[in-house]
Amino acid sequence: MTFKRPYGAGLAxxxxxxxAATAACAEPTINKGDNAWMLTSTVLVLLMTIPGLxxxxxxxxxxxxxxxxxxxxxxxxCIVTIIWALYGYSLAFTGGSDFIGGFSKAFxxxxxxDSKAATFSVDANISELVYICFQMTFAAITPxxxxxxxxxxxxxxxxxxxxxxxxxxxxxxxxxxxxYWPGPDAITDAVKALAAAGDEAAKKAAQAKLDEVxxxxxxxxxxxxxDFAGGTVVHINAGIAGxxxxxxxxxxxxYGKELMAPHSLTLSMVGASLLWVGWFGFNAGSNLEASGxxxxxxxxxxxxxxxxxxxxMFAEWLVRGHPSMLGVISGAVAGLVAVTPAAGFxxxxxxxxxxxxxxxxxxxxxxxxxxxxxxxxxxxxxGVHCIGGIVGAIGTGILVNPALGGTGVMDYVAGKVGDYDFxxxxxxxxxxxxxxLLWSGIGSAILYKVVDVIVGLRATVEVxxxxxxxxxxxxxxxxx
Amino acid sequence: MxxxxxxxxxxxxxxxxxxxxxxxVHGLTVTEVKGYGRQKGHTEIYxxxxxxxxxxxxxxxxxxxxxxxxxxxxxxxxxxxKTGQIxxxxxxxxxxxxxVRIRTGEADAAAL
Numbered sequence: 001m002t003f004k005r006p007y008g009a010g011l012a013x014x015x016x017x018x019x020a021a022t023a024a025c026a027e028p029t030i031n032k033g034d035n036a037w038m039l040t041s042t043v044l045v046l047l048m049t050i051p052g053l054x055x056x057x058x059x060x061x062x063x064x065x066x067x068x069x070x071x072x073x074x075x076x077x078c079i080v081t082i083i084w085a086l087y088g089y090s091l092a093f094t095g096g097s098d099f100i101g102g103f104s105k106a107f108x109x110x111x112x113x114d115s116k117a118a119t120f121s122v123d124a125n126i127s128e129l130v131y132i133c134f135q136m137t138f139a140a141i142t143p144x145x146x147x148x149x150x151x152x153x154x155x156x157x158x159x160x161x162x163x164x165x166x167x168x169x170x171x172x173x174x175x176x177x178x179x180y181w182p183g184p185d186a187i188t189d190a191v192k193a194l195a196a197a198g199d200e201a202a203k204k205a206a207q208a209k210l211d212e213v214x215x216x217x218x219x220x221x222x223x224x225x226x227d228f229a230g231g232t233v234v235h236i237n238a239g240i241a242g243x244x245x246x247x248x249x250x251x252x253x254x255y256g257k258e259l260m261a262p263h264s265l266t267l268s269m270v271g272a273s274l275l276w277v278g279w280f281g282f283n284a285g286s287n288l289e290a291s292g293x294x295x296x297x298x299x300x301x302x303x304x305x306x307x308x309x310x311x312x313m314f315a316e317w318l319v320r321g322h323p324s325m326l327g328v329i330s331g332a333v334a335g336l337v338a339v340t341p342a343a344g345f346x347x348x349x350x351x352x353x354x355x356x357x358x359x360x361x362x363x364x365x366x367x368x369x370x371x372x373x374x375x376x377x378x379x380x381x382x383g384v385h386c387i388g389g390i391v392g393a394i395g396t397g398i399l400v401n402p403a404l405g406g407t408g409v410m411d412y413v414a415g416k417v418g419d420y421d422f423x424x425x426x427x428x429x430x431x432x433x434x435x436x437l438l439w440s441g442i443g444s445a446i447l448y449k450v451v452d453v454i455v456g457l458r459a460t461v462e463v464x465x466x467x468x469x470x471x472x473x474x475x476x477x478x479x480x
Numbered sequence: 481m482x483x484x485x486x487x488x489x490x491x492x493x494x495x496x497x498x499x500x501x502x503x504x505v506h507g508l509t510v511t512e513v514k515g516y517g518r519q520k521g522h523t524e525i526y527x528x529x530x531x532x533x534x535x536x537x538x539x540x541x542x543x544x545x546x547x548x549x550x551x552x553x554x555x556x557x558x559x560x561x562k563t564g565q566i567x568x569x570x571x572x573x574x575x576x577x578x579x580v581r582i583r584t585g586e587a588d589a590a591a592l
Contacts, residue, residue: 259531261524326526367528380527 028125028185030116037290038130044281045137049077049144052278056271056333057148060326060379063263064467065152066477072156076144076163083164084136091172093135093180098219100173101180108132118183119288120410125185126288134285139175141282142234143167148379149242150249150457152260153464156472157455162447170241170443171233174436177218178225178233186213187412214413224424225432226400226409228297229286231341231392232436239386240437241444243377248448249457251376253464265325272329276305279336283343296407297343301336304355308335311359327363330384334362337388342396347405354399358391390433397429398422481576481588482550483542487515487569488561490539499560500543503552507592508543519567538569544576544592 054073058066080088087106096102105111115128143163147154190213194206215222220232227233252260262268283301287294312331317323338358339351346354366383377383400406401420409425411418451457463471470476488496493510500508514535521534545553554571562568581591 259533260529261526261531320525322525324525330527371528 028116028118028123030127031119031124031289034119034124034126034289034291035130037294038126038134038285038288041281041285042130042134042137044278045134045141045285046077046278048275048278048282049137049141050074052271052274053141053144054271055267056275056329057151057268057379059264059266059268059271060148060262061151062260062467063477064469066263066469067473067475068156068468069147069151070477071473072147072151072154072159073144075156075160076147077140079160079164080140080143080167081136083167084132084139088139088167088172089132089135091168092139092175095180095216096176098217098222099177101176118185120184120293121289121291122184122188124289131288135175138230138234138282139167139171142171142230142238145234145238145381145385146242146245149246149377149381151378152468153252153378153459154245154249154457155455155459156468158451158457161455162451165447165450166241166444169447170440171237174220174237174439175233177220177435178227178230178432179221180218181221182213182216184412186216188415190214191413191415210413220432220435223431223435224428225393226345226396226425226428227341227393227432228344228396229283229340231337231389231396232432235337235340235385235389236393236433236436237389237440239382239384239389240441242381243375243386244441244444245448246375246377246382248445248452252378253461255376256374262326265329269325269329272332276301276332276336279305279340283336283340287344293344293407296348299348300339300343300346300351303348304339304342304351304358305332305335307352307355308332308338308359308362311356312363315360315363330362330366330380331359334358334384334388337385338392338395340389341392342399345396345407345409346399347407350399350405354392354395357395358388361391362388393429393433394426397425400425481544481546481579481592483544483574483576484550484553484557484571485540485542485574486557486561486571487513487538487540488557489563489568490537492561492563493539493541495560496541496557499556500553503549503556505543505545505549505553505556508541511540511542513538513540517567517570536567544579546589546592 050073054070057073058069061069085108087103089108090103090105091101094101094104111128111132113127113129116125117128117131119126143166146166147159190206190210194203194210197203197206225232254260279301280298284294284297287297309328309331312334313323313328316327335355335358338354342351342354362384365387366380370377370380370383398404400409401422402408402417403420408417408420448457459468459472486496497508514537516534516536519536521532521536524531524533543553550573554573557571578588579591580587
C-alpha cells in the first residue's frame, strides 16, 4: 500500500490523495483500470454531498428551513468546484512551502488529458484530470459539512462569502499540509540514483537530490501523520470550524424552549444511506488504485459503519430506553467519519472496534457534552465530525500496527513496510490533529468575524421565525 | 337539528364511521386536528434533545342530525371510539339553526 517512512526519524506517511509533481526517468503509464475506478469514485463522492449530505441535513431541520439547507450545500459544491479549477488545485497540490502550494497550475495551466498523477505504487499513474476532479469533490464536501453547525439562522449572503474564503484560507493549506508529497516514483528514482552512484561526489549529489525530494511535502505529512481519506483534512477541519461558527453566531431563537424536531427523518435516512454508498468512493477511492488496498478500504467502510450504528443504537437503548432511527443513522455517519483516516490502514477487526468506540463517544458528545455546555451546534457537526475525526485519527495510529491486523506504513525509501513504533506514530497523529484544530479553529474564527463585518452573519429574528426558505429564497419546500 | 362534534383518536375513525352508517347517519365531515386534554402530551427525543409535545394529533368529526337521532349518534360514537384509556376524546353537541343542500336547494331535515 501507500505511504513512506523516510529516514528513521519517522517522517512518515500520509494519506489519500497524493501526487507526483515530477515525472521520472522511466515514463510511468496511465493504468486504465485504476483510471476507471477513480472516475467512478469521483462521482460517488459527489453523490455523498448532493443529494446525500443535503438530504441528511435537510431532514434534520424544521420544514421552514429545508430549502435553505439544500441551497447552502448545493451552492457550496458549485462555488468550490469553480475555485478548485481556478486556483484551489494548484494551491493544494503543487510544491511551494510546507503549508501551501503555489500558483504553477492555476487555471489548470499545463494540465492536459495526457498529464499523469501518481498513485501509491511505482509506475502506476492515473490521469491528472481525474485526480483533480476526485480531489475537487473532497474540497466541495468539507465546507458543506460546516453549514450544519449554524443551520436555520445564517444569512445566505454570509454563507456565499464565507465558503470561498474558508476553502481558500483553511482547506487548501490543510489539504496541502497533509496530502502533498513527492510521490512514489520520485522517491524511488532518487533512491535508485543514490544506490547507483559510484564515487563519493556522485553519492553526495544523489543524497542531496534524495533529501530535496523528501523535503518536498506538506507540514503534517512530514510529521509522519497518516490520514487515509481525510479524517483531519475533511472531518476535524470542518467539525471545529462548525463549532466555532455555532459559538460565534449564537443559538437559534427559541433554542431549548421551542420544538426543533427534525421535519423528516425519512429524508435524513435516505441522505445517510446515500452518504454511506458515496463514502465507498471517498474511502476506497482514496486508495487511488483499483487494488487490494481499495478492497480493504471498502471492507473497513462497511464494518466500521455498521458497528458504530449498532453501538449508538444499543447505547441509546440502554441509557434512554429506546433505540432511535436518528440514533442509528447518526452512529453510521460517526462510523464513516472515524474509519475515514483508518480505511486503508486498519484491519477489518480493528475497524469494527473503532466503529464500536466512536458510536458511543459521539453519542456522549452529541447528548451529554452538548447539553451540559449549552452550545447550539444545530446538526452536531462538532459532535460527529470533529470528535469522530479525532477518534479516527488517534485510532488509525493504533490500528495501523501490523500486530493488530493493520497494514503498517510503507517506507518508500527502504521499499518495504516500515517498523511500527507506537510512540512515534501517536506523536505524529497528535501533530496532525492539533495543527488542524488550531489552524481551522483560529482561522475560521477570523473569517467569521470578517464576514460579519462585511455582510453580517445572522438572519434577523423575524426572518428566523418565518423560516429562511420564504424570506431568503422566496420558496417553500413543500406546497401541500 | 343538532351538530354532533366529536374529537376521537385517529385510528378509531373507521370504526366510528361504520357505527354511524349502521344507525343511518349517511354523511360526516372529518378534520385532522391537534389538541390536548387529560392525556397531556408526550416526549420526543432527538439526539438527546428532549421535547415535550403538548398537542397530540386527533380527528374531529362533525355530523348534522335530527333532534331524535342525537342520542343514538352519541351512543354510536361513544361505543365505537372508546378504548378505556385517557385520550379517547370528547363529544360536543350544538344547536343547528338551518341547513341547505346546495345541489337541490332542499332545506333543514330534507337537507341532512
